[in-house]
Amino acid sequence: MIFDYSKWNITLETDTKNYQKALPYPHLVLDNFLEIEAAEKALDVFPKIEDAGWIHYVHVNEKKHGLNKLELIPAFIRDGIIKELNSPQFIRHLENLTGIPNLLADKTIEGGGIHQSERGGYLNIHADFTVHPHKKTWKRRVNLLVYLNKDWPTSYGGALELWEKDMSKCAVKIEPVFNRIVVFNTDEDSYHGFPDPIQCPAGITRKSIALYYFTKEKKGSFKRRATNYRARPNDGFKAVFIWVDKKMIAIYTWLKGNLGINDDFVSKVLNFFQKKK
Template structure:
């Protein structure tokens, strides 16, 4: 794949500095980001072929408000190509090496991955990602986010927020800048969110997750996607904690949940 080769070369050229940044932050929530991942004209083309929001799935609740899609054969082939470029073995192995993970496994099912869009007033509350893959056989260890909206200023919102010291301490904000790749660790302490969008436009993102047969932390344990309210929203925080407790109770009885998560790529459909 041409895109995979371009991505590999860019990451490989910067792997030492990316590794240093990941290790510097590893004791809390390890992460790194890389700008100008692809030639600008290619990232602009990827953005141009994003579907209209009406052709995506709206996930709207007290937990989150965003548009998502994972059934990639319904959309422009370029979107599927860029998503699965990140799943090429040489790229998976390179990113695993940078993050000092012995083995990383890409997810062809795009469980909670794929593409997403967030428009004005949309958000993603602080949360821990589901600890496992859709079959609850492997641990989620890395989250890859590639942003493709041109001229997206940090003041527009829709930025990734990390809460390494919990909700009582100030978050780390990482700008969802055009042509920027962010890779972050996912474990029992990797609370993160997306700030509310304040701009009258859409922030577009390509998402992938990597898994492993071993968790990142020895203290990691199974959990569903666990939401909290933002620090200023005490009422929603209380409701969301009850919501997480209830969904965890259900998963103790039904290992894979009561119904199948629809956010997966069913190839052949």
């Protein structure tokens, strides 16, 4: 068993209230989310960054690695966990939790899948892209993150930060500990990230499974926008680089949506320039 519906249905009413009233925007943190055997096996088969297929997101606003090629994701994570969390039954559970009807799972796991970051990795504060890159009527609504980090002390950093909508301060910090889930609304001002470089030892990485959910809307009924990275109040001159990089990402997102460019392309470009250094 991957996910025990009977257990979580008992707390669903309370979880729903907590989710929908949470600040700075609707979210929920749950521990011991997957059945323990499933979480342990997912960690056991989690691939190394050196394995085939990883996309290396290395630029001003992030330093992390992602794998979203379904055929290269280990079978248990792909056909067990991801399949279950994209199933109609789980979608109904999410709809009840979030209060958002007609959620759609992204079977292509575009931008999601499995992620990990090495020592020095980070993800600047941002609000996510608003539209599926290849489905222009799909509005992004909900993120689900499952953390798989055993023995992860606070000193390593890497806590997920949820920021106030006016970017005045961090409102919530969530440690990325083993078998913890975070679910949150992805509105235009749902700012989040882990902006300070993590300090885990070499050979240890911050691991997660990331899934995104959408609703189908009328064309033109909402604004298409790329990932909106934001500077923190204490970022100083770094804010200029954050802004410039954000504009470059917006151009890439446009090309991706209109010309069919994928993340493999940008990964190869970034890796080329990394090797030139």
